[in-house]
Amino acid sequence: KNLLQNMNHKCRCFCFIYFYFFADLLPASDGDIKTMTFLQEVVDILLAYIVESFDRETKVIDFHYPNELLQMNNWELQDEPATLDDILISCRATLKYAIKTAHPRYFNQLSTGLDMVGLAADWLTSTANTNMFTYEVAPVFVLLEYVTLKKMREIIGWSDGRGDGIFSPGGAISNMYAMLLARFKMFPEVKEKGMSSVPRLVAFTSEHVAFSCCHLPLLFLTSSSELNDVFLFCSGKLIPADLERRILEAKQKGFVPFFVSATAGTTVYGAFDPLIAISDICRKYNIWMHVDGAWGGSLLMSRRHRWKLDGVERANSVTWNPHKMMSVPLQCSALLVREEGLMQNCNQMHACYLFQQDKHYDLSYDTGDKALQCGRHVDIFKLWLMWRAKGTIGFEAQIDKCLELSEYLYNKIKDREGYEMVFDGKPQHTNVCFWYLPPGIRYMEDKEEKKKHLHKVAPVIKARMMEYGTTMVSYQPQGDKVNFFRMVISNPAATFEDIDFLIEEIERLGQDL
Amino acid sequence: KNLLQNMNHKCRCFCFIYFYFFADLLPASDGDIKTMTFLQEVVDILLAYIVESFDRETKVIDFHYPNELLQMNNWELQDEPATLDDILISCRATLKYAIKTAHPRYFNQLSTGLDMVGLAADWLTSTANTNMFTYEVAPVFVLLEYVTLKKMREIIGWSDGRGDGIFSPGGAISNMYAMLLARFKMFPEVKEKGMSSVPRLVAFTSEHVAFSCCHLPLLFLTSSSELNDVFLFCSGKLIPADLERRILEAKQKGFVPFFVSATAGTTVYGAFDPLIAISDICRKYNIWMHVDGAWGGSLLMSRRHRWKLDGVERANSVTWNPHKMMSVPLQCSALLVREEGLMQNCNQMHACYLFQQDKHYDLSYDTGDKALQCGRHVDIFKLWLMWRAKGTIGFEAQIDKCLELSEYLYNKIKDREGYEMVFDGKPQHTNVCFWYLPPGIRYMEDKEEKKKHLHKVAPVIKARMMEYGTTMVSYQPQGDKVNFFRMVISNPAATFEDIDFLIEEIERLGQDL
Incomplete structure (x- = not known):
């Protein structure tokens, strides 16, 4: 963190960019220094965001409803240019409300996590722009x-x-x-x-x-x-x-x-x-x-x-x-x-x-x-450079670990009180599909009534997860099956403790339902 | 340039990354500093590449035939991981042989140039990875x-x-x-x-x-x-x-x-x-x-x-x-x-x-x-941030300038000795389509023979452009029209002097044909 602050500090020293505009950057003549300063400022913002994203104390998302978010910044496009300072502010605002896909407790999609070598490769790809x-x-x-x-x-x-x-x-x-x-x-x-x-x-x-x-x-x-x-x-x-x-x-x-x-x-x-x-x-x-x-x-x-x-x-x-x-x-x-x-x-x-x-x-x-x-x-350079960095065995280890985590989750909840699995047997991939039944509906006798209530549980827990920003996992109905959680693990940052946390969090947020 | 060297120097100071591997980066615990150092090294490579790309003294491309290029680096994928140092070397090698799409004399495609705000936005997009x-x-x-x-x-x-x-x-x-x-x-x-x-x-x-x-x-x-x-x-x-x-x-x-x-x-x-x-x-x-x-x-x-x-x-x-x-x-x-x-x-x-x-x-x-x-x-953030930075009037000015350049080119060659336009009248967009007839075939009487020769002119000049790396422009045949140059201008870095250069270069490289 200190290092980051130092680097930020260093860049602030040539803070003359604040009154400049895009037209001062390359290809402007003598635009070299201004360009490097501007890009370095952006990179500093990104580096801080990356480090923060991996920190479990950080929220996965600072969630706001669409209408609120529209009010939280001036997102409108204008006829006149903005200053480079305004551009940096826009970058910060965009990241502030973005979902932290690198976060170790982000499980919402099949694509999760942020690979550092892959990211470097993507920055290079953008720079090559071909x-x-x-x-x-x-x-x-x-x-x-x-x-x-x-x-x-x-x-x-x-x-x-x-x-x-x-x-x-x-x-x-x-x-x-x-x-x-x-x-x-x-x-x-x-x-x-x-x-x-x-x-x-x-x-x-x-x-x-x-x-x-x-x-x-x-x-x-x-x-x-x-x-x-x-x-x-x-x-x-x-x-x-x-x-x-x-x-x-x-x-x-x-x-x-x-x-x-x-x-x-x-x-x-x-x-x-x-x-x-x-x-x-x-x-x-x-x-x-x-x-x-x-x-x-x-x-x-x-x-x-x-x-x-x-x-x-x-x-x-x-x-x-x-x-x-x-x-x-x-x-x-x-x-x-x-x-x-x-x-x-x-x-x-x-x-x-x-x-x-x-x-x-x-x-x-x-x-x-x-x-x-x-x-x-x-799209190739990211994959190639990551393969280079990890080797085939590195990818193998990463994939095996995700499957291990999902097996751990499956073993943990399959006989746990309040949980029901959506399909029988051990998952073949990292998909673990399950219902969480809060105490209030766990012993309901009327099956239809129970189903109706259960259908509403996952959406409410998910909405609360997003409001607290602690974790994110997907849910859905399927055929005659009411809403269930579909946990998938592809995030290389996740650990056994994060799986434990997910379960605790579901129970904490669903307690009163 | 000095600044860049200073920054490079600064980063070399914590050059301990050379013996590290991807597994030392985030999400590894205590991976923060190593990650920032690694990413900063990559950024330094990219910043140097960017500044170089805009320099007219630099080659647009360091061209090698596929078989040669395959030999110039070890591009193969291995089972074992490479060091982070090797990853940086791979990044440098990739850029060394890449085409410099930001180069003011790169006219080869409808998409040319590299916008600094757009690039910053793309780096942020990669980092958000959603x-x-x-x-x-x-x-x-x-x-x-x-x-x-x-x-x-x-x-x-x-x-x-x-x-x-x-x-x-x-x-x-x-x-x-x-x-x-x-x-x-x-x-x-x-x-x-x-x-x-x-x-x-x-x-x-x-x-x-x-x-x-x-x-x-x-x-x-x-x-x-x-x-x-x-x-x-x-x-x-x-x-x-x-x-x-x-x-x-x-x-x-x-x-x-x-x-x-x-x-x-x-x-x-x-x-x-x-x-x-x-x-x-x-x-x-x-x-x-x-x-x-x-x-x-x-x-x-x-x-x-x-x-x-x-x-x-x-x-x-x-x-x-x-x-x-x-x-x-x-x-x-x-x-x-x-x-x-x-x-x-x-x-x-x-x-x-x-x-x-x-x-x-x-x-x-x-x-x-x-x-x-x-x-x-x-794909949206690049466009949105650029629009923010330029305003609608900034995009307008950029587009108007490209059309001005193409009009300049058209006016310059339409009556110039050795040039023939492919279609009549002023181009509506920045496309200027023309033949260059080297002195040796300029006065050929046999029309079929002349056409046959002319067909080979553009490919040879283009190949020479790539070998010298001075500029790049597209050519093609169309229907019964033999190979002609299709110049398009979308590169905001191009100037009137670059258009002059292109014409001189075509004449220099085609002189002996």
Whole structure:
């Protein structure tokens, strides 16, 4: 803390920036010193915020309702420029009301925590401010994407890491790209002749899938209600026998099954579909097998847990989001594809203003033609630098620790008074889903009444958590199950004590309900 | 420079980090000082890189061919962790071979330059490391998106800034979202009943459109060849009378025209479609009018140039990428939509694990249901903070200056010996397209032979530019036009002298061809 104050003090010494404006910064001539001073001031604010974020005495969030927050600062945009001092004030205000995602007791999302090497890499990425579409404009980043995707394919188990892949803005887009590839693979004429040239397609997935899969039918498939017809559901898992029956049904109705998305780590329960059995069916009926491992794919890096994805090497494509379980700063999502060349063939449009064929270097490094997007944000450097810093074994240790913590939580509450688990058995991932029953409703006899009350418990406890700012965990209903807590652990800063704290806090805040 | 050295020196004093590893950083207990030291070292590297990037004596790029670059550093990923010192070395190596996008003579893409306030904002965004889907996890950023989108809609000319919108990962995705909205608006049943419930749709756009529009048909429309049939082309502009004729033709063939994408600033020529006339036709035939202003939308901020988009207020949706002409760091693309509520209705899936309806705050701020993506990167803060720092008038001045520079370039070369313009008349945007004819081919009589030679000129000059690292500008062929230079100016660091330099450099490097 002293050091920080010293550094802050040092920077205050050249506090002449207070009366300057953006126009005094680079590219202004003689803007060097002012620019460095300004950026250093910002960095000092950020460093203080980072140190504070890891401190358990700090609030996870200084929560205010939208209308209040609108009043707490002047957020409006003006015609006239503000001073650099005002810019620093805006930075401080923004961080003051931000959620501290690095906080060891922040468990609210699948992406939590803040990795220091990942952060450094993201600062560098912003400074490089370029685009992934060609080797010409991102030589190093394009090579690092190549190196990293190859490594990820090796880990999946494709021989010599052969295949293809791309980083996309998130799991939804990665899954969408996989569906496009599947459609193109089965009906290459779709590229020239369009949707009307292909029969009515149908895709299969487990019901408890992430947000993205629900949205894809909207985009370009058959109808969502038809998809619902063939959704399969059992504790959030695809059951192979059911899958086969549904495929046959769909065929009989005149649909063409073209895509099965098996989920490795469902969003709510963290369940893993049985990949080997599913791949047998996919092979039998010649259907593209996709593994949506946005959440669970990272378990491939753990020798202790990778058996949960046994069979993944049989998939045609895999989505794997390092920004979730591996704590890479947002956004970082990869789509890995087994067949080489397919992505290029599927998406290539030869936009000649970008992908000139007479360039003076090896064009196979121009990746822009592999995706629907033209510009792509540089998401690779964070992952690459973190991998460098931790090594594969560092990621493994981090992932194993999160799973250990969730097992600890599960063991702690499974027989504890006032708790009920939402699904039976040990969680496969770090998702622990449970109800907390406050003493007041614990012994209610009227089951419907009890359910009605229980439904309101999690929202109230969550709202109180946010008001106190002590911790944050997600809740939700699911089907006929009333609101339950969905605890997920991806935060490398969390410890056994934080799990204990969470339980105490839920009980403290729910005591009177 | 002295200051920088002092600061570097200061940090070297606590150079004890050299033997530490990532595991010594936060969240390690007592990791505060080590973390701050490490991050400060990275920042020092970045500050030095920034100052260097703006220096015209520095190379734009230290270019190496892919195979060479692979050898120049150990980029491979290992099982074991590297030291923090190695991490710093990796950062330096990455920047050494990176393209200096901030360099005043970097003209290669539509997105060039590096804004210091935008950069500071991006560093803060990385540090906050959150997701845009709910107010709960991004309270300030969600409010700032709300404030900024409203301001952008006011500038478009929608009364009181009413309407809707979202920031997406880029122009291709923004345009895709617009198409989905158009389809849903005309056929709301598509959401429930799928593609097979709607007739064969057809969309219209000018031929010289950006990369993204060519890709969209692949995704979910009718075939691309059918689309090609109805593509319109004349100097890259939609001609209203042609458009109407094509619409009638398509209807006669049984297609349903549902979407016209007028381009405000084409990628190659920078041409603006006549929006008022196009909107008349769209109204007459009840077709969704989209304006793809990814490149040209920013001209709305210039009182001198916004007439080029007259009629934009009649559009149903507008794509506008502040990461291009406004120099906001990548990525920053907005889709603005005139009708309120439509986005939510079109995309809403009620993923209950994210968008609980019993939360304790105003749910209208949960934006995640407005898009296909689930997680969305925080792209708003860069734009908001830059707007704050420059004011609307600051953006205006920056844009006006780029257009002035391009006019200067156009005037300088239009009658200069050895130059030919690719299209007639003054460019509407900053795109100046031209051929440079080296003395050796300038007076060739055989036209075919001359063309063949000319085609090879731009690639060679460009390759030499990259090898010398002095400047970078794009080239391409188009239709029957052989390779020409496409100069675009979006870099706020560029001056009249840099334009002079570019011309001298082209002549110097092309002299012997």
